[in-house]
Amino acid sequence: MTLAMSWDEWTAHDGTALAARVRAGELTPSELAAQAAAGIALTNGPTSAVVEVFDDVVADPLKDGMHPDGVFAGLPYLMKDLGPTLKGRLQEMGSQLMQGNRASADSFLTGKLRQAGLNIIGRTTTPEFGVCSSVENDLFVTRNPWNLDYTTCGSSAGSAAMVAAGVVPIAHATDGGGSIRIPAGVNGAIGLKCSRGVFSIAPGLSDLSGLVSTQGAISRSVRDMASFVDHCRGGAPGEFMPYWSAPEPYADLIQRDPGRLRIALVHQWGDFAATPHIAGELERVGRFLQGLGHEVAWAQPVVDIRAAFEAQTFCYISNFAQTIESMLRTLGLDRPPADKVEPINIKIWEAGRDASYAQRFAMQAAFNSTARGFGSFFEDWDILLSPVTALPTPRVGTTEYLTTSDNPSVHDWFENLWRNFAYTPIANLCGIPGISLPLAWNEHGLPLGMHAQTRQAGDGLLLQLAAQIERAIGGRWNDGRRPGVHVTAGQG
Incomplete structure (x- = not known):
C-alpha cells in the first residue's frame, strides 16, 4: 500500500498541522486514516496497545458521523476501551467479564469528539475496569515502546503507547487518580487532567x-491539547x-508566555x-x-496527606464496587465470577459494596479539608511541581501493582x-488540573514526566506554561529522542 507521506514526515506533523493540510486540500481524512492504520500494524505487535481497528471507518471516515469541518478535519483518533461509548461498537473495559459488550449509543463526549473532526478508528488497551497501573492480564500485556521490558503504566496504557510510538498525534484517555498523567509521563507524552466541570x-x-x-487526552504537542x-x-x-468556560480559547492563550510564576517544588x-x-x-x-524567569522554591500545601489518601482509597473502593455491582446486575449475576474478574477487583467489590453514607460523609469531609488546604496554598503559589511518579517505571511482571495480585488486603494493595x-491522585480529589510534561528521565533511561498542578479552573495557565516550555526547547520533548518501537523505525 502506498502511504500519503513518509513516516518521518508523518511524525513531524502534530494533529493541528495534519488538519491544516487536509483543509488546504493536500491530504484527505481517508489518507490520514490509512496512514494511522499502517502505523498500528507496524507497532502493535511489540506493544500490544490496540484492541481493535475499525476497518470500516478507516475505509470511510464519515461512516460513524465524524464532522469533517471540525477543527481536527478528520484526524485519526484512538479511544481507550473505557469511558465514553461508541454506538454499535464493542467496549470490553479490559475485562473477561465484559467480552462482547456492545454499546447501543454514543456518549455525550463521543459526539463532541466527532464534532471536533476526530475520526475514531479503534480501541486501545486498559487494565480490567481501568483499576490498576498496568495492562497485564490474559487479554493483553501492553509494553512501553521505549523499552519493551517495562510497562506503559496505566490505566490509559494503549493510548499512551500509540502516541509515543508516533502512530497518532493525540488519543483518548481517562483519569481517576493519574491515569492520563502517569502513562503520559512514563511514555514521553503530554497528559492533561482538566479541572472539574x-x-x-x-x-x-x-x-x-x-x-x-x-x-481527557494524551498528545505530543501543547497546541493539539489546547x-x-x-x-x-x-x-x-x-x-x-455548571460546566465553566475559559475567558478565551486556549489555542489563543498559549500563543503568549505566562507572566513570572511562583513555582513550588x-x-x-x-509518607x-x-x-x-x-x-x-x-x-x-x-x-x-x-x-525562564520564574520564581522557584521548595514548598507544599499544609494538608494531612495520610487522611487524604485514606479518603481517596475509600472513594475508589466504594465507587468501583458500585461500578462492578451495576455490571453484575446487568449480567444477572450475584457476585463476580472468579474466573472472569481479577482477584483485587473482587476484593474491592467485597470491601465497598455495602459502604455506608456515614463513611461517605467522612470521606467527603477529608476531601473538603484537603481541597481547602490546596486552595489556600494556591493563594501564594501559582504552580506545584513534582515528578509524575516517585519510583522508576515497573518492569512487566511486577505483580504488586496489578489487580491480578494475590495480596490478601485490598487496603495494603492501594497503599x-x-x-x-x-x-x-490529590488533583482528582480536589478537582484541580494537572499536566505531565516529558522533561526528565528515570534511573532506567525511560521518560519521566514532570507534573504541574494549579488552582481550580487554572487549566489555561498549565497549558500556557507548557507552551512556553515547548518553545524554549524548540519542540524537542524527550530531548528530541524517540522510542525504539516507533513508526519511523519500522518494526522497531
Missing part, C-alpha cells in the same frame, strides 16, 4: 457523582453543576518520597524553569500503589 461524563455520571474521574480542550469541553443537558509528600535520582531530576527542571503513584 470541563469534560462531561454523561449520560451515566456527572462530575459530582463521579467525583474523581474525568476524561484545541482538544477548546472543542470537546462542555456539559450535557441536565448536569448537576515538592517530592517528599507525607511518600521520590528516589534520589528522581528528586534530582525535579531539581534540575526547577533550575530550567528559573532560567503499595500510592508509594509509587503518590503525586497525581
Whole structure:
C-alpha cells in the first residue's frame, strides 16, 4: 500500500498541522486514516496497545458521523476501551467479564469528539475496569515502546503507547487518580487532567457523582491539547453543576508566555518520597524553569496527606464496587465470577459494596479539608511541581501493582500503589488540573514526566506554561529522542 507521506514526515506533523493540510486540500481524512492504520500494524505487535481497528471507518471516515469541518478535519483518533461509548461498537473495559459488550449509543463526549473532526478508528488497551497501573492480564500485556521490558503504566496504557510510538498525534484517555498523567509521563507524552466541570461524563455520571474521574487526552504537542480542550469541553443537558468556560480559547492563550510564576517544588509528600535520582531530576527542571524567569522554591500545601489518601482509597473502593455491582446486575449475576474478574477487583467489590453514607460523609469531609488546604496554598503559589511518579517505571511482571495480585488486603494493595503513584491522585480529589510534561528521565533511561498542578479552573495557565516550555526547547520533548518501537523505525 502506498502511504500519503513518509513516516518521518508523518511524525513531524502534530494533529493541528495534519488538519491544516487536509483543509488546504493536500491530504484527505481517508489518507490520514490509512496512514494511522499502517502505523498500528507496524507497532502493535511489540506493544500490544490496540484492541481493535475499525476497518470500516478507516475505509470511510464519515461512516460513524465524524464532522469533517471540525477543527481536527478528520484526524485519526484512538479511544481507550473505557469511558465514553461508541454506538454499535464493542467496549470490553479490559475485562473477561465484559467480552462482547456492545454499546447501543454514543456518549455525550463521543459526539463532541466527532464534532471536533476526530475520526475514531479503534480501541486501545486498559487494565480490567481501568483499576490498576498496568495492562497485564490474559487479554493483553501492553509494553512501553521505549523499552519493551517495562510497562506503559496505566490505566490509559494503549493510548499512551500509540502516541509515543508516533502512530497518532493525540488519543483518548481517562483519569481517576493519574491515569492520563502517569502513562503520559512514563511514555514521553503530554497528559492533561482538566479541572472539574470541563469534560462531561454523561449520560451515566456527572462530575459530582463521579467525583474523581474525568476524561481527557494524551498528545505530543501543547497546541493539539489546547484545541482538544477548546472543542470537546462542555456539559450535557441536565448536569448537576455548571460546566465553566475559559475567558478565551486556549489555542489563543498559549500563543503568549505566562507572566513570572511562583513555582513550588515538592517530592517528599507525607509518607511518600521520590528516589534520589528522581528528586534530582525535579531539581534540575526547577533550575530550567528559573532560567525562564520564574520564581522557584521548595514548598507544599499544609494538608494531612495520610487522611487524604485514606479518603481517596475509600472513594475508589466504594465507587468501583458500585461500578462492578451495576455490571453484575446487568449480567444477572450475584457476585463476580472468579474466573472472569481479577482477584483485587473482587476484593474491592467485597470491601465497598455495602459502604455506608456515614463513611461517605467522612470521606467527603477529608476531601473538603484537603481541597481547602490546596486552595489556600494556591493563594501564594501559582504552580506545584513534582515528578509524575516517585519510583522508576515497573518492569512487566511486577505483580504488586496489578489487580491480578494475590495480596490478601485490598487496603495494603492501594497503599503499595500510592508509594509509587503518590503525586497525581490529590488533583482528582480536589478537582484541580494537572499536566505531565516529558522533561526528565528515570534511573532506567525511560521518560519521566514532570507534573504541574494549579488552582481550580487554572487549566489555561498549565497549558500556557507548557507552551512556553515547548518553545524554549524548540519542540524537542524527550530531548528530541524517540522510542525504539516507533513508526519511523519500522518494526522497531
